[in-house]
Amino acid sequence: MEHPRTGTGHPEPLVKGNDVTYSRRIKGKDRLIYDIDDERKIVEILSIEGHYKDK
Template structure:
């Protein structure tokens, strides 16, 4: 299993969801768990990003928000868990 780490902004977003919207927070937790096991398949419609975000992937938290991440053999790095590609 990969080690999970957060970009500082993503960690702030993650904590904000825990305080403001428990339903979305639980969805994010499920997405992170699934992504650590299967980074390119599964729930949330994973898709590779293009352009300036090439090398990163996203999964849908809901219609508005995305989980943006990068994967290595040993690590899952959460870049954002908020608005669409910000």
């Protein structure tokens, strides 16, 4: 991932106006959910698959 807010997988904030928690498509219904800490330059992975749980 070149930058956590841009690139493939259509990254988007999970909550409107929240610039911390993002979702990015991996494949099909699977998503990568992650928090971005700009101050410490850290991306923390919260969830990797099953975001939609067969919906």
